[in-house]
Amino acid sequence: MAGTNSQDSKNREAKRQARAERKAATAAAQQAKAEQAAKERRQQTIIGAVVVAIVVVLVAVIGVVVYHNVNKSNATKNLSVNDAYSQLQKVKSTPKNANDKGGFLISKDGYGKKVKGVPTVGEYFDPMCPGCANFNRQVDPTLKALVDAGQINLELYPMSFLDGSSTDEYSSRASGAVAYIASHDANPDHLVEFLANIYATDFQPGEGGNYKSVSDDALKEQALKAGVPKSVADKAFGRDYQDWLNAINVYTPKRPELWNTEGQNKGAMTTPTVTFNGKALNMTKVSSLGLDLKTAVLGSIGLKSEQIGQAGQLPSIGESGKPIELG
Incomplete structure (x- = not known):
């Protein structure tokens, strides 16, 4: 009986150690996954910041171009056709x-x-x-x-x-x-x-x-x-x-x-x-x-x-007529 109890005790200990190892492995995997997710979030944040910065710069450049074009035309856009x-x-x-x-x-x-x-x-x-x-x-x-x-x-x-x-x-x-x-x-x-x-x-x-x-x-x-x-x-x-x-x-x-x-x-x-x-x-x-x-x-x-190119065969609208409606 003593031999049997000793063997049972060893088996239980082995099971405990196996459970502990599985638990430790699961915790390690979860921690690694969390660290990877955090890393990816940091990268996305950095990329997002860069993208935003680029967009801001582009918007600023486009704004300057539009601003100059508008201001360049402001001097003449209000002219009447007669004034022009x-x-x-x-x-x-x-x-x-x-x-x-x-x-x-x-x-x-x-x-x-x-x-x-x-x-x-x-x-x-x-x-x-x-x-x-x-x-x-x-x-x-x-x-x-x-x-x-x-x-x-x-x-x-x-x-x-x-x-x-x-x-x-x-x-x-x-x-x-x-x-x-x-x-x-x-x-x-x-x-x-x-x-x-x-x-x-x-x-x-x-x-x-x-x-x-x-x-x-x-x-x-x-x-x-x-x-x-x-x-x-x-x-x-x-x-x-x-x-x-x-x-x-x-x-x-x-x-x-x-x-x-x-x-x-x-x-x-x-x-x-x-x-x-x-x-x-x-x-x-x-x-x-x-x-x-x-x-x-x-x-x-x-x-x-x-x-085309036939002298004397003249277009029907003449020198003052309106163009013929197409279609």
């Missing part, structure tokens, strides 16, 4: 071939010589604007053919409101060159070709973070390729007409006849803006109808594609 027009007329250094609203008229007879009896197509653009480039590639060759055949007059309105999307005021430099070339090179074909060159897919720079600096020499090369005389190209990037461009950027967007009449940009001007005898093409409707731009332009002036 008056300021434009007061600019001393104005391109000689520009009309009073900032456009350069081109016809088969050259600059400023309007062909009678045909519509005038106006094109408002910024050299950096992707939509303007798309319009240029799709439609400008057709417009040029119509001009050469005496079927339309074409007015080109350069703008430079996208300077902030580059690091070196690309829009002003390119549009300034447009104005200089139009005023010092008598052949408008060179200007049209220059625009085609700078809107080419392998030349036009991207906007904002995608922008890569474009030198004056690179722009000058495109002018020379377009046939612009070297004597003109050499001086085309001197920013002679910057004050004029600045006044254009204030005046043109205030013209209600250029505002979008529907869509998300209703009540504001966007580029490209295209007009027919002064009436703007409804780009929102063009998109909703699924029309390509060339078809929309020809349909608006009343001309068939097979009539």
Whole structure:
């Protein structure tokens, strides 16, 4: 019996030790889990603090950008269209071939010589604007053919409101060159070709973070390729007409006849803006109808594609008619 009791006692002790060890192991595991959770909470707190700090910095930066943009525009945003027009007329250094609203008229007879009896197509653009480039590639060759055949007059309105999307005021430099070339090179074909060159897919720079600096020499090369005389190209990037461009950027967007009449940009001007005898093409409707731009332009002036470049076959809206409603 004594042997049995001794063995029982040993078994009970072994069980107690096993329970104690299991309890100790469980406690250790729970403590380790708690310590890990605390560590993760500390890390999350640190990460959260960093994120908050970054957001605060970003908000501050964005706020400064917006603040400056708003304050920059405050000086002119309350100007009436008539006041903005008056300021434009007061600019001393104005391109000689520009009309009073900032456009350069081109016809088969050259600059400023309007062909009678045909519509005038106006094109408002910024050299950096992707939509303007798309319009240029799709439609400008057709417009040029119509001009050469005496079927339309074409007015080109350069703008430079996208300077902030580059690091070196690309829009002003390119549009300034447009104005200089139009005023010092008598052949408008060179200007049209220059625009085609700078809107080419392998030349036009991207906007904002995608922008890569474009030198004056690179722009000058495109002018020379377009046939612009070297004597003109050499001086085309001197920013002679910057004050004029600045006044254009204030005046043109205030013209209600250029505002979008529907869509998300209703009540504001966007580029490209295209007009027919002064009436703007409804780009929102063009998109909703699924029309390509060339078809929309020809349909608006009343001309068939097979009539392009055919002298004497004139658009039906004439020199003063409203564009034909699409759809």
